[in-house]
Amino acid sequence: MKRVIHSGRASLVTLIAALALTACGQEQPQEQQSQQQETPPHPVEVTEIARQDIPLDKSYPSLLRSDSEVTLVARVNGFLEERHFEPGQMVEQGDQLYTIEPDLYQATVNQREADLQSARAELARAQRDAQRFEQMLSQNSVSRQQYDQALADQRVAQANVAQAEAALTSANLDLGYSNVTAPVSGMISLSQINVGNLVNSRTELATITPLDPLEVRFQLPQRDAFELRRQLGNEGDASQITARLRVPGVDGSEGSELEGRLDFLGSRVDTGTSTVQASATFANPDGEVLPGQFVRVRIEGLKRFDVLAVPEIAVTQGLMGPQVYVLDDENKARERTVQLGEVAGPWQIIRGGLEPGDRVVVGDPAGLEAGVLIDPQPFEGNASDVVEEAEQEQAQEEAQAAEAMQEAGGAQPAEGEEGAQ
Secondary structure, three states: OHHHHHHHHHHHHHHHHHHHHHHHOOOOOHHHHHHHHOOOOEEEEEEEOOOEEEEOOOEEEEEEEOOOOEEEEOOOOEEEEEEOOOOOOEEOOOOEEEEEOHHHHHHHHHHHHHHHHHHHHHHHHHHHHHHHHHHHHHOOOOOHHHHHHHHHHHHHHHHHHHHHHHHHHHHHHHHHHOEEEOOOOEEEOOOOOOOOOEEOOOOEEEEEEOOOOEEEEEEEEHHHHHHHHHHHOOOOOHHHOEEEEEEOOOOOOOOEEEEEEEEEEOOOOEOOOOEEEEEEEEOOOOOOOOOOOEEEEEEOOOEEEEEEEEEHHHOEEEOOEEEEEEEOOOOEEEEEEOEEEEEEOOEEEEEEOOOOOOEEEOOOOOOOOOOOEEEEEEOOOOHHHHHHHHHHHHHHHHHHHHHHHHHHHHHOOOHHHHHHO
16 A cells, blocks of 8 residues: 555656656756745654553454254164154254154063063062062071072162063163254254155264354464463453454355354464364354355454554655654754564554654655654554545545546647647
């Protein structure tokens, strides 16, 4: 943006001057040139630079996902008898979705219940025998060995009851699995298996995708993650950080924006990518966006602490690289080469070349040269206003240049007229 404004402005001035000379066919008198050299001080905004905290405006690419998405898988074998939903509809947790031969598993339950009753009857008999043998042993009517055998039969009967109870529990589970219900609420997909097909205990049936809320996982550069942890402090509660989700429109429009909260910030750096994993959750009650979309996540409140920065418009390109204009004791502009850091909105962070206390020209430096006398104007601290004002001035000059070109084109004689003369 800096180069476009500055270089474009210089070329526009040159073009206007050339057109004026062509239309008039005259040269400026040397008296006027000498008057132009004695120009008054150039009014421009100046500030004494100091360290400050600069908010960043950064976004990170990511992929939308539903944290609670569930793939339905059959837990029993059998023929698929019924489907109780229409593909694409919203289902609620607990809704019945599929029926897989429940009669077969109900019969198994009935059999296991009968086995349990038989085992309990055998246990009751074994307990009575054990009690009777115990009384007879006290009267020396039976041997110790016969009594021990009665106790062993009682314990075997108790084990048979426990085994029958476990078999009944397993049969009831299979009966429950024969009626597939929704474990979560959400939108259900197309059915993977048609009614009448044989399924086994690993057959995928359908997928349920909750649309509210949605989760976004993304990677933060390690410096951004470090500054964010510094901002969060010792408690490290990431939920206080606001995240905004920008979803592009299908037709190239801006699309929609959702507001959410950062709910996770990783505690280690990925050695392969030098990034830290983070995730944010966004409410999506109307289902405006869908999982699987590529989006950009913007974190609000992310800052760079204790840095030197100038409005981006104040940085120009010199022979030695990026430079700004600083004022000396006589209020004359001097070029100063700087090392650039990140761009934070309308601000340009300076990594080297400036020191706190330097008076820097933060207004539009177009037309400035080393040694030009400056009339310092106060800077309000709003870099956005400075950039916007420079852009408006550029637009005005472009309009004036277009008008000058039209006037110069109309003043030149046509080729036919030259030949007639």
